[in-house]
Amino acid sequence: MSAIDFGRRTRIVRVLDGRMNFRLDMPVLLLSGLMAALALVVMLLTLASGDYPVALTDVISALVGQAEGRIHMVVVEWRLPRALLALIFGAALGISGAIFQSLTRNPLGSPDVIGFNSGAYTGALLVIIVFSGNYYQVAGGALLGGMVTALAVYLLAWRRGVQGFRLIIVGIGMSAMLSSLNTWLMLRADLEVAMAAAVWGAGSLNGLGLDKLWPTLLVMGVLIPLAFILARPMKQLEMGDDAARALGITVEPVRLTLLVVGVALTATATAVAGPIAFVSLAAPQIARRVTGAAGVALIPSAAMGALMLAAADFLAQRAFAPTQLPVGVVTVSIGGLYFVWLLVREARRQ
Amino acid sequence: MSGQDKMNRHVDPTALGGTTRLSARKATFGYDQRVISRDLSVDIPDGGFTVIVGANACGKSTLLRALSRLIQPSSGQVLLDGKAISHYPAKEVARRLGLLPQTSIAPEGITVADLVARGRYPHQKFIRQWSVEDEAAVIDAMEATRITPLSHRLVDELSGGQRQRVWVAMVLAQQTPMLLLDEPTTYLDIAHQIELLELLATLNRRDGHTVVAVLHDLNHACRYASHIIAMRDGAIVAEGAPAEIITAELVEEVFGLACIIIDDPLAKTPMVIPRGSISHGDPVLQE
Numbered sequence: 203m204s205a206i207d208f209g210r211r212t213r214i215v216r217v218l219d220g221r222m223n224f225r226l227d228m229p230v231l232l233l234s235g236l237m238a239a240l241a242l243v244v245m246l247l248t249l250a251s252g253d254y255p256v257a258l259t260d261v262i263s264a265l266v267g268q269a270e271g272r273i274h275m276v277v278v279e280w281r282l283p284r285a286l287l288a289l290i291f292g293a294a295l296g297i298s299g300a301i302f303q304s305l306t307r308n309p310l311g312s313p314d315v316i317g318f319n320s321g322a323y324t325g326a327l328l329v330i331i332v333f334s335g336n337y338y339q340v341a342g343g344a345l346l347g348g349m350v351t352a353l354a355v356y357l358l359a360w361r362r363g364v365q366g367f368r369l370i371i372v373g374i375g376m377s378a379m380l381s382s383l384n385t386w387l388m389l390r391a392d393l394e395v396a397m398a399a400a401v402w403g404a405g406s407l408n409g410l411g412l413d414k415l416w417p418t419l420l421v422m423g424v425l426i427p428l429a430f431i432l433a434r435p436m437k438q439l440e441m442g443d444d445a446a447r448a449l450g451i452t453v454e455p456v457r458l459t460l461l462v463v464g465v466a467l468t469a470t471a472t473a474v475a476g477p478i479a480f481v482s483l484a485a486p487q488i489a490r491r492v493t494g495a496a497g498v499a500l501i502p503s504a505a506m507g508a509l510m511l512a513a514a515d516f517l518a519q520r521a522f523a524p525t526q527l528p529v530g531v532v533t534v535s536i537g538g539l540y541f542v543w544l545l546v547r548e549a550r551r552q
Numbered sequence: 553m554s555g556q557d558k559m560n561r562h563v564d565p566t567a568l569g570g571t572t573r574l575s576a577r578k579a580t581f582g583y584d585q586r587v588i589s590r591d592l593s594v595d596i597p598d599g600g601f602t603v604i605v606g607a608n609a610c611g612k613s614t615l616l617r618a619l620s621r622l623i624q625p626s627s628g629q630v631l632l633d634g635k636a637i638s639h640y641p642a643k644e645v646a647r648r649l650g651l652l653p654q655t656s657i658a659p660e661g662i663t664v665a666d667l668v669a670r671g672r673y674p675h676q677k678f679i680r681q682w683s684v685e686d687e688a689a690v691i692d693a694m695e696a697t698r699i700t701p702l703s704h705r706l707v708d709e710l711s712g713g714q715r716q717r718v719w720v721a722m723v724l725a726q727q728t729p730m731l732l733l734d735e736p737t738t739y740l741d742i743a744h745q746i747e748l749l750e751l752l753a754t755l756n757r758r759d760g761h762t763v764v765a766v767l768h769d770l771n772h773a774c775r776y777a778s779h780i781i782a783m784r785d786g787a788i789v790a791e792g793a794p795a796e797i798i799t800a801e802l803v804e805e806v807f808g809l810a811c812i813i814i815d816d817p818l819a820k821t822p823m824v825i826p827r828g829s830i831s832h833g834d835p836v837l838q839e
Contacts, residue, residue, distance in 0.1 A: 209704030450646030
């Protein structure tokens with residue numbers, strides 16, 4: 203308990219004779235836990251359903267290694283990697299969106315709005331259409347395209363440091379330019395190649411297996427903890443550059459590190475699954491409204507991102523079964539609904 | 553004005569038995585290629601209430617930014633406790649010197665206590681995010697600024713005067729011996745301006761904080777400052793106690809304003825009365 207009324211249920215935790223101590227915002231913690239739990243429930247449903255339905259009890263025994271061979275194969279080897287990737291990428295996109303929205307101090311400042319996805323798509327298209335590359339070459343092209351775009355936006359927006367609004371405006375311009383380039387590339391391609399490119403461009407988890415899970419876990423195992431370590435200076439930056447510097451933040455190095463981590467999180471997801479839109483835009487804002495936290499926060503954004511992508515991928519697999527939709531189509535639809543809700547809400551407030 | 557004159561009108565605080573922890577030594581600084589101040593030297597008297605005054609764009613805020621390492625001098629130095637301020641780790645400076653910038657942004661949906669608590673950042677680490685000292689410092693800062701009853705409120709919902717007290721509390725929670733404030737009274741109505749200046753004077757006299765503020769109102773400066781630094785075109789024209797340096801000639805020189813100086817009937821500090829060209833009884837007004 204704290205003697206201070208923070209206006210929110212707050213718990214102070216002190217361990218090791220007070221040498222480690224934390225101030226916990228209980229609503230944020232509990233609601234994040236709830237979102238994470240819901241995401242796990244959705245994952246269990248995903249593991250249970252499909253062309254070969256499995257009872258939930260069998261799913262659980264398969265997860266703890268007690269199921270017979272065939273069920274084990276369906277649940278653990280076929281379905282689990284994809285379900286885990288949905289959770290991990292969802293969390294990564296949520297964190298990435300929160301980082302960018304915090305840095306730009308603007309709910310529109312998410313990586314998919316400021317050109318990253320268009321750039322990754324351009325990179326992938328060049329590899330698919332011009333070099334007819336394989337999966338890994340396409341992933342590499344997307345990674346490179348996204349990174350180069352992010353760097354270009356950063357440099358073009360630079361004037362004595364980078365300001366959020368300029369970053370968004372430059373990013374939107376860059377995004378529009380690259381989109382038209384992408385259209386032109388598609389128009390020049392053969393029909394079948396263009397179809398494959400379009401599927402990649404929608405963002406899909408179809409057919410992702412164990413071989414994609416391990417490298418993803420490795421990269422995310424570095425990036426996500428790094429993001430959480432940077433969360434505290436990130437919160438200070440929200441108060442303005444001068445205020446942050448006055449409080450002992452080295453503004454430009456911290457901002458650059460955050461940008462690199464934010465870009466790398468989205469880049470990893472995009473390289474493996476294609477550009478999955480709207481999760482990084484919507485998850486932090488929905489999480490903020492659910493938890494009532496001040497500003498965008500990483501943990502709720504990660505939990506909400508995981509829940510959104512897990513649910514979207516469940517729908518993508520089951521909504522029009524046996525037809526499998528790219529998950530990006532579902533997230534865009536959810537994102538559209540989110541925008542309608544946001545606009546209605548803003549209109550009512552006025 | 554010749555260099556000799558300039559020297560005579562400077563009161564060296566160390567010569568008066570005072571000390572300084574923060575000073576500039578022949579510092580040249582500005583923005584990008586534009587130099588605002590050249591070879592500027594100044595000592596901030598320790599334990600004083602220093603007010604920097606001057607006309608718009610005279611470089612007073614820029615001086616405050618240089619003193620608080622928001623901008624780097626291109627030559628010369630800013631010294632903090634005898635060492636170049638740029639040689640300290642960022643957090644170490646933030647434990648000695650608190651700054652309230654002209655504009656700060658309260659994150660959407662933040663409560664008063666949560667914002668004040670952010671002032672504790674330079675004292676915290678990843679594994680030490682809320683120590684007993686953090687808690688005590690925030691309680692003290694909110695008491696000193698009389699915002700304890702507001703602690704649970706959203707910052708967005710407060711009035712301008714309350715919000716400014718919250719920001720001062722955030723800087724106080726930093727527990728620095730020195731407080732620098734860049735135009736803290738701008739955007740406040742007259743009653744809230746006085747309330748804030750009284751608060752700063754209390755922090756200075758009762759709690760022993762060294763206070764440095766940039767103010768627009770010369771009469772406020774005369775009333776509350778123990779030391780005034782008057783600037784024009786990026787240079788210090790005069791500095792010293794208000795009663796010693798504020799003359800009609802100085803105001804004319806610094807602000808280009810014709811005036812007379814009388815004694816403030818309450819505080820006995822100098823008070824600036826502008827002459828103007830239109831007065832009561834002026835036939836132009838009566839027509």
